[in-house]
Amino acid sequence: MENEMPHTELQTTGNPLPASGDGERTSTREVFIPPTDIYETSDNIVLLAEMPGVAPDSVDITLERRVLTIRGxxxxxxxxxxxxxxxxFGDGDYERxxxxxxxxxxxxxxxKYKNGVLHLVLPKAEIAKERKIELKAN
Amino acid sequence: MWPSQEFNRFGFDPFADFRRVQRGLNRAFSDFATRSAQGFPPINLWMGENSILVEAELPGLNGDDVDITVNQNVLTLRGERKPVGPEDGQQGSQQLDGVWHRRERTYGRFSRAIQLPFRVDPEKVQARFNHGILQIELVQAETDRPRKISVNAE
Known part of the structure; x- marks a missing residue:
């Protein structure tokens, strides 16, 4: 089922995830969900997330297998x-x-990160593209 | 199971999305009741000794995109948030084959007038963008400041 879902959110509440390695977060600051646009072209998945108030060096993006985490x-x-x-508008961090x-x-x-908006272009792997072509069989 | 094949193809569940929006805590939307009464952009106000600092959340915009006008004690912010996406040619020749998975950012023209607690000196307005947050400092007009009046003794 999960493979059919292009983008399933694991974490949808305003609560922070368990502390990770960089664990500098100590206080009970709020964690907001950045409003996000996602579109897909034949080659790329493009994501735009709004994180006003976050400086470029405070944006943290990780991709572990297929799990994409955005923090600001x-x-x-x-x-x-x-x-x-x-x-x-409140005071806090962003996570999704x-x-x-x-x-x-x-x-x-x-x-890219500019004017409080993160712009991510995620190119699809060649293998993923090939797999799609195979559907033409029969 | 799905209202149409289209949803199945892209794994888009409109109802799940709706639930998520209701549950989600958003910086500007955390209190829906007050949200409906306020305009765009959301603002925070800070009071100083002789000045007021207005902060507006305008991610994606820069100084050229916002018109700031001051008249007596009214500050007006105007502008437009332009859409970005596959149909806007952002991806060059691929512009027609894009498909949306999420569209949560809002677009369009906006205008908001903010009434300030005093008249401001239009010559002393300072505005700057700070990673999607517009900060405007407005200084109280000299003529509007309280003045101490000394009583002449006879």
Whole structure:
């Protein structure tokens, strides 16, 4: 079943995953789900995720087999000599996990991060493409 | 099992997605009730001694994409979030064979007027983008500041 699902989310709540190796997260900061666009072309899976407030060097992307994890650590919202009087967006980090249905060519992954938006181009592995062609049999 | 073959092909379950959206905690959407009463972009306000700092979440935009105007005590933000995707030619010749799996980012024109607690000095407005968050500092107009009045003794 899972192989038929292009992108199944493992983790959909706002709770952080168990602490990982880089475990610097200590406080009970909120963890947000970045709103994400995903589209697929014949060669690539393209993902755009919004993580406003995150600096480029605080974006962390891992691909382990077919599990893609995106994390962003935002700078704490603070301004010296200012006090907050109105609040519509919160303070916290971003995290989201996707399971990809296709094998990805790791060497050709392109990741860009600009203006708070992560742009990931995940090229499908040649093997995955070949497998599709085999369906034409009979 | 599925409403149509189309969903089966791409493994897209509209109801699962809906549930996820309801459950999901989103930076701007965490309280749906207040969300519906507010506009786009979501803003945070910070008060300083003689100035106010407005922060607006506008991921994907840069300074050229947003019009900032100030009139007396009203700050207005206007702009457009342009869609990105297979049909926009972003992938060159592959533009027609793309298929969406998720589309959660929102697009379109926006306009929001924010009433500030004082009149601002239009000459002293500073704005900058910080990784998708627009920060605007507005200084209270000199004429609007409280003034101490000394009483002349007779």
């Amino acid at each position: 650590r935002a700078v704490k919202q603070e301004h010296a000599n200012f006090r907050q009087i109105h609040r519509e 996990v996707f399971v990809l249905s296709e094998d990805i060519d790791r060497d050709r992954i392109e990741a």
